[in-house]
Amino acid sequence: xxxxxxxxxxxxxxxVLHSVxxxxxxxxxxxxxxxxxxxYYRLFYVLFSSLGLTGLLLLNASIPSAHLISPDKWTKYFxxxxxxxxxxxxxxxxxxxxxxxxxxxxxxxxxxxxADGILKLVRHPIYSATILIVIAFWLFIPNxxxxxxxxxxxxxLAIGIPLEERKLIKKYGEAYREYKDRVPSIxxxxxxx
Numbered sequence: 001x002x003x004x005x006x007x008x009x010x011x012x013x014x015x016v017l018h019s020v021x022x023x024x025x026x027x028x029x030x031x032x033x034x035x036x037x038x039x040y041y042r043l044f045y046v047l048f049s050s051l052g053l054t055g056l057l058l059l060n061a062s063i064p065s066a067h068l069i070s071p072d073k074w075t076k077y078f079x080x081x082x083x084x085x086x087x088x089x090x091x092x093x094x095x096x097x098x099x100x101x102x103x104x105x106x107x108x109x110x111x112x113x114x115a116d117g118i119l120k121l122v123r124h125p126i127y128s129a130t131i132l133i134v135i136a137f138w139l140f141i142p143n144x145x146x147x148x149x150x151x152x153x154x155x156x157l158a159i160g161i162p163l164e165e166r167k168l169i170k171k172y173g174e175a176y177r178e179y180k181d182r183v184p185s186i187x188x189x190x191x192x193x
Contacts, residue, residue: 079139
């Protein structure tokens with residue numbers, strides 16, 4: 001049980017830091033404190049997020065546990081298909097954003113509101129892809145440890161998506177409110193897809 005407590009605690013610390021570092025008030029504080037050095041803040045944030053996630057996945061892999069179901073070859077194939085589909089969604093999502101802006105090599109302060117491409121189907125395609133890849137991960141390795149990590153991620157998404165929506169409404173105002181009323185959050189309407 002101690003190993004799962006460590007895993008849950010690590011996910012909580014990661015998600016809290018991830019959210020705090022993305023908060024507008026924290027970014028404002030660092031922009032005033034760091035002045036010209038603030039241009040590297042987003043790059044630091046992306047590195048922290050990537051290395052933290054890698055560390056958590058390694059921690060997950062280091063905790064042995066029994067399988068909850070016995071995966072057969074069809075379950076494994078299905079999980080790989082889900083993972084592949086999630087990669088296509090990630091790719092379609094990142095077409096809508098500047099990669100240089102995303103990793104912090106250029107400012108995203110003047111970023112315009114977008115509702116093109118995959119953003120016509122769902123407001124948060126990166127979260128949609130994340131959900132699919134987490135399900136695929138659990139189907140591929142259906143043990144208690146992976147289930148704990150999957151549950152932590154899903155709980156974070158349930159909290160994080162509304163927090164991000166508030167930031168987007170604050171940033172884009174009525175345009176985002178209208179978009180939110182028209183386009184589903186993470187699961188596209190079948191009629192639109």
